[in-house]
Amino acid sequence: MRWGSMIKRKACFIVVILPCAAVYYCLKFTFRAVEETLDVVYTARQQHRVKTRKRPKSKPLAVVPSVSKSKSKGTPASPPTKTSFLHLPPEIRLMIYRLVLGGPAIMQVRPTYSVRGPRPDAWASRQGIRDDADEPSKALRLTIGLGGSPLRQLVSPPRAGCVVYGCVSQLICGETHYLGLTRYRRDEMVYYTDLMRTSRVVYVEALDLLYAEHTISLFGVEMARYFCRNASPEGMKRVRFAHVALIIPSSSWSSPLHKRSVKDSMKLLRDSLPHLQQLDVEVAVVWGQPKNAGRFWSWLTGDGVLGQFGGLEKFVLKASAYVPFTRRPYGNWAAWTPQYELLESWDDGEYQALKARVTSLDEAVVSS
Known part of the structure; x- marks a missing residue:
């Protein structure tokens, strides 16, 4: 049975x-x-x-002509028969631009569409980058821990059974939550920056709000090159605050190809942003301490990489070595955030010397 x-x-x-x-x-x-x-x-x-896209050729901005005067002094000019947005006073147009584009913020450049977020409340009014006392970016560590890269900045932890996690929604500079630069309709996607496509006059007037008042955050040398090749030439001349995250492998940092890539990207950034005032550089070494740590520090702070900048108002460098995971993480966000440690070759005296060198006005004259 x-x-x-x-x-x-x-x-x-x-x-x-x-x-x-x-x-x-x-x-x-x-x-x-x-x-x-x-x-x-x-x-x-x-x-x-990222490798192939480049802004199309365009004519340089011309000086906006003034309102034409009457040909004969005795005859008063006839009133205009039509009015437009450009007939508003510049102060009112500036208020409209601020409502559309927003106030000072952090702009993180991505290959498809960029994301933005407010500056931290603790920052001063003229502060566009972090301070030396601030910790390295936790959002950057989480993104790298999840397998993210400059080409794939939106990442999320893998599913845990029926639990599905959303993407990382924090900027790597400032740690604030980001917002998209678009608003959706039923039939189209509208970018807030489309306002600048209205006319050359509007484009010129909005450049300062879009470039001069924002902190441009660049994830890796790939985004630095992508930004310099595709951003507005007139806009890049207005950039004052920049944040750059350099992801450097601990084992192959000394390869000639990698060193040349970092050097050329930093030179391109220096030449493309002639009026840069504040620069925040965060170096993330993955994974573990770099081989030949002394040589790595000398190369990083030398004239070939960070030492080629000059004439800055403020300069901040954060360099960390990410500790590899002992086992594959599982679960929530905290499990995928790697620990970090200070570089073994970090020297406060040499860092202060580098800071003094790149913030010296004499160095600005030499570099130009």
Whole structure:
């Protein structure tokens, strides 16, 4: 009797449970393979976009002509028959630009569309970057811990059963939550910066709000090159605050290709932002302390990388070595945030000397 019931249960398990389990695992691994394939395709497309996209040629901004005067002094000028947005006083137009573009904020550049967020409340009115006392970016550590990169800045922890986590929504500079630069309609996507496409006059007047009052945050040398190749030439001349995160591998930092890439990107950034006043550089070494730490520090602070800047009002450098995970994280956000430690070769005296050198007005004359 028992033997017969046991055989029936086994037969039921084989006939019903095993096929269902096989279908479940087939679908699970199929969906996972599809997600990985789409992720590879997305990364390849972003990499191609960053390498190839470049702003089209355009005419330089001309001086806006003044209102034409009457040809004959005796005859008064006839009143205009039509009015437009440009007939408003400049002060009112500036208020409208601020309502559309927002006030001073942090702008994090991405390959597709950039994101922005407010500056921390603790910052002073003229402060555009962090201070030496501030800790390294936790959002940057989390993004790197989750496998993010300059080409893939929006990342999230993997699913934990039925729990699905959202993307990282904090800026790597300032730690504030970001907002998109678009608003959606039923039939189209509208960018707030589309206001600048109205006319050349509006474009010129809004440049200062978009570039001079924002902190431009660049994730990696890829975004530094992408920004310099695609941003407005007139706008880049107005940039005053910049934050750059350099992701440097601990094992291959000394390769000639990598060193030349970092050096050329920093030179391009220096030449493209001639009126830069405040610069915040955060170096993240992944994973562990760099090989030949003394040589790494000398190369980083030398004239080839950070030492080539000059004439700055404020300069901040944060350099950390990310500690590798002892085991694969699992669960919430905190589990994917790697620990960090100060570089073994960090020297406060040399850092202060570098700070004094790049904030010296004499260095501005030499670099120009």
